[in-house]
Amino acid sequence: MGKLNDLSAAGTAVWLDFVDRKFLEAGGLQTLVDEDGLTGVTSNPSIFEKAMGHGDAYDETLAAFDKEHPGAATIDRYEHLAIQDIKAAAETLKPVYDRLDAKDGYVSLEVSPYIADDTDATIAEAEKLWHAVDRPNLMIKIPGTPAGAPAIAATIAKGINVNVTLLFSQEDYQRVAEAYATGLEERVRQGQPIDRIASVASFFISRIDAEIDGAIDKRLAAGDAEAEALTAIKGKVAIANAKLAYAWYQDFIASDRWQALAAKGAQPQRLLWASTGTKNPDYPDTLYVDTLIGPETVNTMPPKTMDAFRDHGTVAETLTQDVEGARHVIAEVERLGLDLNGVTGRLVEAGVASFAGAFDDLLGAIAKKQPATA
Incomplete structure (x- = not known):
């Protein structure tokens, strides 16, 4: 038992x-499951761009696909590669899913960032990806944009697990939590079971401090009263913000x-802390793990943060500590005119744009590996 196992025991999965293909094939994910109690995996266009856009790990699979499907669109070539990785991760996590009776053991695959503002297209793509992967422990990632909320409700109503991503504000989170409930209620009306449907709400952390701290530093440099x-x-x-x-x-x-x-057996939509690697080197590298530990939560960590927490993280139920202090901090943000609502709104837009940019780069890298035509 190590600190990551202790974190899970404290309620934060x-x-x-x-x-990454090489990581999966080398058994890296299985090792984390076996030794650290890992119970889930998340992906996004930026992660896939780093994995697929560099090196040759995917070249053999891509060549085989191109031979079977000459002239296939670049998006189809990407999806073939991504779905293989997601299936492999899902298979590794399936024993966890079975042991925990569908309460965990999930791997997430994101809909295209190009359709973040299109409800109907998001619903259609979620259903397409769900059937393509065909694993019960898949979660489809849908951004928590205004168009995303009704898509989340409709997707849940279809019996598809959802990871809601790019949540920064409390208001956006509340809207998607209610959308999850709406989807479950629709299934109940249809006479469908709801006990094995799962969802997480991915609430982003470090980027908020990066923005607010930047604004504070500017005012301090100007000699603010x-x-x-x-x-x-x-x-x-x-x-x-996360505590509230x-x-x-x-x-x-x-x-x-x-x-x-x-x-009727509904599982709560757990809050998932995302973007938990610290961006400010002056802060402890486990800050956004140590301070957000509590029941029915998830912390999705990049490998570097996971290694840091395994080495020197601190496990205590911190999420419910000093909530009044958290209210005071947010009240001070408002009083001082730091415009948290404006910051979180811009971060959603920037997040969608960042993922779209990564998707552009990813598709561009895959297109360059297009076999020469006769």
């Missing part, structure tokens, strides 16, 4: 924010609406 108050909340806003999201979650699962679904 350990997921890996990384997938509120220097003491600004300094006092620096590096604390993202954690406070979790406090809302606790109230929601205690509500009559949720309890009616729970009575």
